[in-house]
Amino acid sequence: MDNPQVKGNENNKNGAKSSKRKAEVPHNSTKRKKTVPLQSEDNKVISLLQLNPTERDIAIRRLLERYHSSDIPKNVLEEAIDCTALGKSSRHEVIGRMCHKFLVVLDLFLDSGNSTEKAMTKNSESVLSQIDMSTRAYERKLDDFIHKLWPSVTIEAMPKAVIKLCRILIGAQSITRDYCKAAMVSNAVLGPLRSDFRSWESLRRRFHITRREVGSKKKSARITDLGDLRLVQAAIGYSFRNERLLEDALCQLPKDASLQGRSCQRLEYLGDALLDIFVIEHWADTFPEIGGPKLLQLHGASTNRSVFSAASVNLCLEYHMHYNDPIKKIQVNKMVEDLVVAKWQEKLSDSRAPYWPAVEIRNKIFCNVYESLIGAVFADSDLDLDVTRQVFQRTLRPILVEYLEPQFRERN
Structure with missing residues (x-):
């Protein structure tokens, strides 16, 4: 016959182990809730992207219409958005970053008030700072599109995600080297440039x-x-x-x-x-x-x-x-x-x-x-x-x- 005392001890041990596991569940669950901004696992993000493709396509079309980006091929923008959703930096984002800097510096160069390099540097650093860029993007309601395009983005990551989206739009437009149209997109998503970029001539x-x-x-x-x-x-x-x-x-x-x-x-x-x-x-x-x-x-x-x-x-x-x-x-x-x-x-x-x-x-x-x-x-x-x-x-x-x-x- 089995010793009931031994069984009791084993049950106590198993109970202690299960209680420990139960106690550990809340701790582990809190860890899972913390997601790295735009760095989710590929499979998880892909499933989220495929969750409602119709809503996502509508969001991309509205994005192109609202911010003077109708000339951007839809597949180019989709590729850049998907690449960013998988936690990778899109080439269009990098190109847009350089293009936006050039447009800002050229605008300051053409402005007679920025007669010195010191004034140009000070003003460009202000315009190109992440705080100012995200603030201007929020004013233009770009955050409305973030969760429809990148569902896994947290609230803390929202400012950086908005800047990424702005740069992607500018970069996707500037790949044709039509910097006037890129300037129009930049005006729409990040605020007005002082110079009139409607025609380069x-x-x-x-x-x-x-x-x-x-x-x-x-x-x-x-x-x-x-x-x-x-x-x-x-x-x-x-x-x-x-x-x-x-x-x-x-x-x-x-x-x-x-x-x-x-x-x-x-x-x-x-x-x-x-x-x-x-x-x-x-x-x-x-x-x-x-x-x-x-x-x-x-x-x-x-x-x-x-x-x-x-x-x-x-x-x-x-x-x-x-x-x-x-x-x-x-x-x-x-x-x-x-x-x-x-x-x-x-x-x-x-x-x-x-x-x-x-x-x-x-x-x-x-x-x-x-x-x-x-x-x-x-x-x-x-x-x-x-x-x-x-x-x-x-x-x-x-x-x-x-x-x-x-x-x-x-x-x-």
Whole structure:
């Protein structure tokens, strides 16, 4: 016969275990309720997406109609939304992020009130901050679409989700490189830009008239120690109609200093935003199959001091820069001497390695002067994106194709 005392002990133990399990249930259930924003499991999210496809399709159509996005192919937007729902960064979101930054910087550049780089930086940081962006998106009722498109988004994740949706809309519109339509979408989802982007040609004409009026009122002396500027224009394949803009780009002065009103700061800020969109366009066309994270990784590897300094040195811009800081002048002259030696050594060697990583040229001045040059071409051509893109393709694209693209293909 079984000992009842032993049975009782076993029952007590089993009861204790079951009570422990019961006690653990609330603890585990609270853990399950905490979901990572936009990072749910693929199967769970897919089932939610398929829960009510009709309602989702209606939401996408209304989204396109309400925010001036009717030109965006519905399948492109669906792909970007599904990619984000699976916890991945969409390539359209990355493209939209760069496009929105460019539109904001260009709008500030065209605004006469933002006459200095400091004012442009301050205002753009405010406009591009996540708090301001989410606030403006809430005002335009974009949060109405979030739970219909991404059912698993929590309340805490709602601000970031709204910003993601805004960037996806801008990016999906800008893949056609019609930045006027992208500006209209940006206006609809994130608030008004001061400039009228309804027609790029009319925008260019107004800029040309304004620049001519300002230029007639503001006269400045020529900078005589810049060397032969025709060499710079031949190297980049563009002839300036107004060489004062080229001089401004080559005038590398501290932010708190100026030379008879000449400074490259505003051109540098504009050039940085232009290079962002040109680089992202290049990689998106070269690798149409990669997702947002790798596209962002390629963009970061292509828009740093080392790469821009290499482009500057390839154009020999170090012989044409002007700076009034004697210490910087000595430093740059020493770097120029090292570069001459590196180029000479490269000619003697059989190595195919580029000469530009052989010496440390990640100098901020070399980087800034290239950004300023791109901004100057854009301003001199009356905001002609095609002309400026050609200068980018002639000066920076060869570096991306020859050195960065093979490295990316090897690793992926």
